[in-house]
Amino acid sequence: MDEPRRVCAFEEQFHRQLAAQAHRLIGRVLPASRLTIEPLPDGVEHVRAALERLAKFDRGLLSQLPGTQAVQLRFFRGSFWPLSRVVARVRAQVLAPVEELINGQPAGPVDREQLLAALARYELLRRRERPTVAIFASPGGFTADARAAAFAHSSPAVILMAPRPDGGWETLVPEPLRRSAWAKLVELETEDDLQRRLHYHLEQNAGRLDSRGIPVSELADLLGLSAGQTEVLVRQACRQNPRLMTLVLDGRLHVCRCPLGEVDHKMSIWNRVRKLLRLKPTTTERVRLLTAQRIALEQQREQVDGQLRRLEAEEAEALAKGAAAASQAEKRQIAGRLIRVRRDLRRVRAQVQVYSQQIDILGTHIHNLTLAEQGRRIELPSPEELTRQAAEAEQVIKELAASADLASSIEAAATSPLQAEEEAAILAEFDQIASRAAAATPQTVEKPTAAKVPEAPQKETAGPETV
DSSP: OOHHHHHHHHHHHHHHHHHHHHHHHBTTTBSOSEEEEEEOSHHHHHHHHHHHHTTOOOHHHHHHSSOOOEEEEEEEESSSTTTOEEEEEEEEEEOOOHHHHHTTOOOOOBOHHHHHHHHHHHHTSOGGGSOSEEEEEOTTOBOHHHHHHHHHOTTTEEEEEEEOTTSOEEEEOOHHHHTSGGGGGGOOOOHHHHHHHHHHHHHHTHHHHHHTOEEHHHHHHHHTOOHHHHHHHHHHHHHHOTTEEEEEETTEEEEEEOSSOOSOGGGHHHHHHHHHTTOOOOHHHHHHHHHHHHHHHHHHHHHHHHHHHHHHHHHHHHHHHHHHOOSHHHHHHHHHHHHHHHHHHHHHHHHHHHHHHHHHHHHHHHHHHHHHHHHHHSOOOOHHHHHHHHHHHHHHHHHHHHHHHHHHHSOOOOOOHHHHHHHHHHHHHHHHHHHHHHHHHHHHHHHHHHHHTTHHHHHHHHHHHHO
16 A cells, blocks of 8 residues: 555545544533534645645646545534534544655654644634644654644644554644543544453563563553553453452562463452362362463573673673783782672672573473363363274265265156257267258368469460560
8 A cells, every 4th residue: 555545545444434433422421411522624625735745736636635524523512503513623633744654664753843734724714613623643753843733722722633553543632622521522442452452462461571570660651552551451451361360579560471371261250269178279279370470580580691691791891901901010900909899790690590490490380280270171082982983984975975875876867858859869960060060161171272373374374575
């Protein structure tokens, strides 16, 4: 898909989701009871002006470029027309870099001048027709200057929206508007969309998820959400996927993945009773407990690895300085510091080795328990049953083969004598037609040769007579 077509698809998605969200919030979250969506010429005029600046006067090009769609959402309070009044006017438009799209370049971020040019159109409107909120979307995002200009603009309030690499929306809402119900209008993602984005980032960091876990605060930064919203999404994901679990390590909530999940969540009450009675835990509980211990050890080893990297850097720096030292006294000073660093290195490396061995032991035990439990969960047939079923299948195949041979040998012909005679007559007619066609073919070939053979001698005899 070329870039203009991709941006056109982005524009369609933006307007479709915005309209759906507005209808969804009417009468529930927004202080309005009725909504009308009107198309506006702002987008077409914006693209046409850009084409005129570039000296492009092709009407077909105008219809192919994105950014030509602009709508106004008018929110009314009241059920009937004489008694209803407009409580908000929201204008939405996609700002597309026309020059870059014409030149075949990818859509870049919208700068401050482009944003102010789009806002300047509203200054020409009458006061009662000016929007209260202006929503601008850009497939390439916005520059820092454009963001600052949007924050500084007060009438109308400006909301900037851009797509995220993980498929979500990055919204920039002014603080006064963020505290109102109108901020919900640009929350275009549903719960399923947020869960899809969460699982996308979990799979992108599958190594950390299986080893030492991912802090929820880091997931919040990746998702562009608050820590509270991310924690709610993580809890929901843990309920949906029994292999996901949460742990609190160093005062931070982490999400990790266990190799073995619960088979049936209805047994959770029975599991609590078993814990109260201090009965032996199930294999799944043991695997989850061992996984929590392994992840805690992974976190500790990660911290010690940081110390190890710092000490190794100090050792390399001391060796370089010692080799470049000019005086013997300076070399002795560096040598004393290097001795201390290497002592700490030996201790830290031994600590890392202990953590690694403990993690290997726990990992092996978890692996063995997981294999044993998975083998018990699936009931496989015994060798005696397999042999019996194979013998039955072979007997059935033999009987089917014998029945098929018998059916083919005793199959009755469905052709009657009269039909056979009629078919023989038709075949004879076919042979007569073929013989007549074969007899006529040589005659058609001989006619042109008989006409052409006498012509050559006539031309040769005509020559001498003329001379």
